[in-house]
Amino acid sequence: MASVQMDLEEDVAEVLLTQEQIATRVAELGAQISQDYAGKDLMLICILKGANIFLADLVRQITIPVAYDFVAVSSYGADTKSSGVVRILKDLDESVESKHVLVVEDIVDTGLTLRLSYLLENLRSRRAASVKVCTLLDKPVRRRVDVPVDYFGFKVEDQFVVGYGLDYQGKYRSLPYIGVLKPEIYGGG
Numbered sequence: 001m002a003s004v005q006m007d008l009e010e011d012v013a014e015v016l017l018t019q020e021q022i023a024t025r026v027a028e029l030g031a032q033i034s035q036d037y038a039g040k041d042l043m044l045i046c047i048l049k050g051a052n053i054f055l056a057d058l059v060r061q062i063t064i065p066v067a068y069d070f071v072a073v074s075s076y077g078a079d080t081k082s083s084g085v086v087r088i089l090k091d092l093d094e095s096v097e098s099k100h101v102l103v104v105e106d107i108v109d110t111g112l113t114l115r116l117s118y119l120l121e122n123l124r125s126r127r128a129a130s131v132k133v134c135t136l137l138d139k140p141v142r143r144r145v146d147v148p149v150d151y152f153g154f155k156v157e158d159q160f161v162v163g164y165g166l167d168y169q170g171k172y173r174s175l176p177y178i179g180v181l182k183p184e185i186y187g188g189g
């Protein structure tokens with residue numbers, strides 16, 4: 001592995017999900033979504049930045065026609081805890097009217113990003129035919145507000161995870177697997 005990746009790896013205490021485990025599960029999700037949305041006008045909406053790697057892999061496992069667009073809503077900033085304030089930084093470029101929308105997230109943790117952004121309500125008010133949520137990781141023990149998760153890759157425990165798009169202070173997104181950071185990295189140990 002390249003030396004930059006080796007530097008990042010030194011901060012990882014444990015690999016939680018390997019590249020292979022992720023790929024297998026993403027393929028299963030792609031197959032399920034292809035079956036569920038067959039014959040429908042499917043549009044994936046990726047929440048930047050964390051979900052972009054999942055989106056890129058997921059769309060290539062979907063075997064029906066699929067479009068995608070991006071929104072940016074950020075709450076975590078540089079911290080490991082949600083600030084509770086969610087800003088819309090970038091809106092959709094395309095209309096979702098009469099499309100079956102699947103919102104793609106890397107992780108649903110407290111649920112505040114999806115809830116406080118009113119993204120799901122917003123998409124419904126723009127007359128999407130349906131609005132569902134697909135997240136790679138679901139961390140239900142930390143949930144503070146109810147969020148409908150229609151598809152998930154893996155459930156995770158109450159640990160701050162990085163890699164495969166997930167960051168800590170903007171770092172670690174490029175790791176090909178999902179790992180747990182050493183507590184000393186974020187002052188937790």
Ligand SMILES: O=P(O)(O)OC[C@H]1O[C@H](OP(=O)(O)OP(=O)(O)O)[C@H](O)[C@@H]1O
Pocket residue numbers: 047048049050051073074075076077082105106107108109110111112113114167
């Ligand atoms: O359910 P929650 O507790 O709200 O946490 C989940 C959200 O937090 C992360 O985004 P972040 O705000 O870190 O932005 P990023 O994707 O640009 O890293 C992640 O990508 C989710 O969007």
Ligand code: HPA
Pocket residue numbers: 076107109110159160161162166167168
């Ligand atoms: O565990 C996490 N890792 C990275 N970003 C996150 N945003 C919410 N939870 C997490």
Ligand SMILES: [Mg+2]
Pocket residue numbers: 050076166167168
């Ligand atoms: Mg983040």
